[in-house]
Amino acid sequence: MTATAMDETLSTQAVGRVWMRTETADGRTVFVLRNRLSDVPVRRPVDVTYPSGRRGRLRLLGFDEATVATPLDDDWRIGASGVPGWWPAILAVPTLRPFRVPADLAAALRDAGIDLEAFPMLGQRRHAASWVRSAEPGPVRQQRIAAVVAAAVDYLEAGQGRHAESARGQR
Known part of the structure; x- marks a missing residue:
């Protein structure tokens, strides 16, 4: 049986600049994104470039009204720690399997x-x-x-x- 290919093969794609705010809840650090990301796969690790230029890994979590990210490493402490208010970051989403x-x-x-x-x-x-x-x-x-x-x-x-x-x- 033949199949029709969907054009869903993506290379590592930069989502581009997003604005985040650091929050702490129950002793855990999360980043709240200013705008909800709707066409980005959630629960998969993504690469992030912090304001300091340092790179790290985040896991995106999508909710009805917001997208939040949880750091998967401690690089955020150097990359975004102490940055007040909203700060810019660059996200790169991994390749989706076709x-x-x-x-x-x-x-x-x-x-x-x-x-x-x-x-x-x-x-x-x-x-x-x-x-x-x-x-x-x-x-x-x-x-x-x-x-x-x-x-x-x-x-x-x-x-x-x-x-x-x-x-x-x-x-």
């Missing part, structure tokens, strides 16, 4: 007039593809494909997709 959308899922979505790219979260696209791919050809796989298509239709009709208006107009 994934393949099974051809039968891609065809079913295309037949329903749905572009998988309409889903703003990479995790949703990856999860849908891997869930279908994990089923052998047969009735279970067809049920999963139907469930993904139905969920995509509901998602877009609720106006939640990145291209909801254009995707709805194509069906």
Whole structure:
């Protein structure tokens, strides 16, 4: 069975300059980002360049209203310690592994007039593809494909997709 490649292979990509503030909660240091990062994978280590030029590693955690980062090493003590208020940092996200959308899922979505790219979260696209791919050809796989298509239709009709208006107009 062939698969359709999604353009999700990223090299180490600089998110660019972000503004952070150091906070301490329960004896742990966290960095609160001024702007929420939505298309950056969370819970994976990322490289950071602190205001001092020192480099370190952080783990990003995404929440509904904010993105926070926890230091994975003690380099932040030299790189950002004592910097008052908001301070700039540069984040670099590691390479994401590519994934393949099974051809039968891609065809079913295309037949329903749905572009998988309409889903703003990479995790949703990856999860849908891997869930279908994990089923052998047969009735279970067809049920999963139907469930993904139905969920995509509901998602877009609720106006939640990145291209909801254009995707709805194509069906």
